[in-house]
Amino acid sequence: MLRRVKVVPLALAVALFAALAAAAAFSAASVSYRSAERDGHRVGEVLIGDQVVIVLRTSAGGYVPLERAEVVASRLRAALGEELGARDIEVMPVAGGSALYIGDRLIVTANQAEADAQGATPEALASLWRSNILGALGIADVSPEAPASGQEATPSQEPAPSQGQTAKPAAAAGDSIDWTGTAQKWVPIFSLETEGAYIGAAQVAGPPAQVAKVKGVAELRLNFQNIGRIFVYVPVSAISLTKLDRVQGVSVWATGDIGLVRF
Amino acid sequence: MRLGKRSTAVLLMAALLSLGLVASAGWGLGLGDILKVGGIAWLVSQYGDQIDKFIGSALNERQAQINGATKVVPILSVGQGGYIGAAQVVGNPQNVKDVKAVFQLEGQVGSFRPNIMVPTVTDKVSGNPERAKGVGVSAVIQFRI
Numbered sequence: 001m002l003r004r005v006k007v008v009p010l011a012l013a014v015a016l017f018a019a020l021a022a023a024a025a026f027s028a029a030s031v032s033y034r035s036a037e038r039d040g041h042r043v044g045e046v047l048i049g050d051q052v053v054i055v056l057r058t059s060a061g062g063y064v065p066l067e068r069a070e071v072v073a074s075r076l077r078a079a080l081g082e083e084l085g086a087r088d089i090e091v092m093p094v095a096g097g098s099a100l101y102i103g104d105r106l107i108v109t110a111n112q113a114e115a116d117a118q119g120a121t122p123e124a125l126a127s128l129w130r131s132n133i134l135g136a137l138g139i140a141d142v143s144p145e146a147p148a149s150g151q152e153a154t155p156s157q158e159p160a161p162s163q164g165q166t167a168k169p170a171a172a173a174g175d176s177i178d179w180t181g182t183a184q185k186w187v188p189i190f191s192l193e194t195e196g197a198y199i200g201a202a203q204v205a206g207p208p209a210q211v212a213k214v215k216g217v218a219e220l221r222l223n224f225q226n227i228g229r230i231f232v233y234v235p236v237s238a239i240s241l242t243k244l245d246r247v248q249g250v251s252v253w254a255t256g257d258i259g260l261v262r263f
Numbered sequence: 264m265r266l267g268k269r270s271t272a273v274l275l276m277a278a279l280l281s282l283g284l285v286a287s288a289g290w291g292l293g294l295g296d297i298l299k300v301g302g303i304a305w306l307v308s309q310y311g312d313q314i315d316k317f318i319g320s321a322l323n324e325r326q327a328q329i330n331g332a333t334k335v336v337p338i339l340s341v342g343q344g345g346y347i348g349a350a351q352v353v354g355n356p357q358n359v360k361d362v363k364a365v366f367q368l369e370g371q372v373g374s375f376r377p378n379i380m381v382p383t384v385t386d387k388v389s390g391n392p393e394r395a396k397g398v399g400v401s402a403v404i405q406f407r408i
């Protein structure tokens with residue numbers, strides 16, 4: 001009898017986990033990346049569904065094209081979790097080139113080297129990627145006020161709009177983050193849980209410049225009786241009860257806390 | 264279509280595992296736990312990308328999205344009862360891709376709760392885990408063993 005009682009939560013846990021994976025599989029457009037050969041060179045391709053939307057031909061920031069594609073795919077995947085319109089996808093000038101943003105999220109940067117490799121200007125290249133993404137998502141281009149599609153992206157823009165244009169993001173993966181070196185430090189952690197609130201210290205690690213920005217860690221912990229639990233750690237640049245301002249590139253290695261309030 | 268097959272496979276696996284667990288109830292302690300650990304580790308390795316996407320979407324909704332490289336790997340936790348599940352790791356893109364698993368050691372002394380998480384480049388339980396440099400944990404989903 002006791003054993004049966006034990007088995008029920010086990011089976012429930014596995015079923016829950018399976019449901020989670022299944023739900024995730026159906027959420028958002030499917031973004032992937034792969035290595036491919038173009039003109040005798042290995043390139044990194046980012047795909048939405050089966051359409052290549054970004055092609056990266058050059059290495060940057062210590063990352064080869066495939067690694068850059070992986071990072072860009074990860075960003076794109078995160079950005080596509082939201083409801084999007086054409087105006088949410090923008091090309092903006094940045095130092096050394098043009099960058100493609102979705103909302104306020106940087107997706108990829110077209111630097112001069114990548115643009116040269118693709119025979120286009122950085123702005124034209126970024127605009128091409130934008131068009132490819134809109135096309136793959138089936139969003140009509142209402143052509144915002146800015147640079148978007150039309151722009152002199154043509155010359156070297158190679159074939160057509162959609163499929164695998166060669167795109168080579170300037171800063172690739174690490175775009176705005178300099179990954180050189182690793183720093184660690186201890187900061188306060190505040191944990192909100194199903195049973196109460198805890199406070200303590202957390203050891204965070206990441207690129208030195210990013211770690212320096214971290215002021216604390218916000219933790220959300222949900223405990224489901226004897227079945228399981230979920231933790232989420234968010235290193236933040238400001239202590240605020242209303243907004244989570246995550247510091248990118250920083251993660252948590254260790255924590256130690258004590259109970260503050262019991263619910 | 265592909266997603267449909269994948270989901271079917273996941274659900275089938277879950278059903279098989281559940282059956283195995285129920286059956287194991289009559290065989291004594293151990294088999295159910297082994298099936299659970301192995302099954303969940305397998306699910307995580309097979310569906311890490313989807314779980315990663317799910318976590319990313321959940322964080323996005325709270326304006327806490329991660330823009331760097333992430334990966335979901337199995338996590339094994341000891342110290343406060345055993346737990347197995349999935350951990351999302353984040354950090355240097357070149358090192359994130361090498362992470363195979365996360366080992367977590369936690370405890371409780373009075374109301375103080377220490378917790379150490381070590382992303383490793385090996386998925387073997389024996390020996391000293393080799394820490395993946397520049398990589399840490401951002402989220403965890405675990406089930407009690």
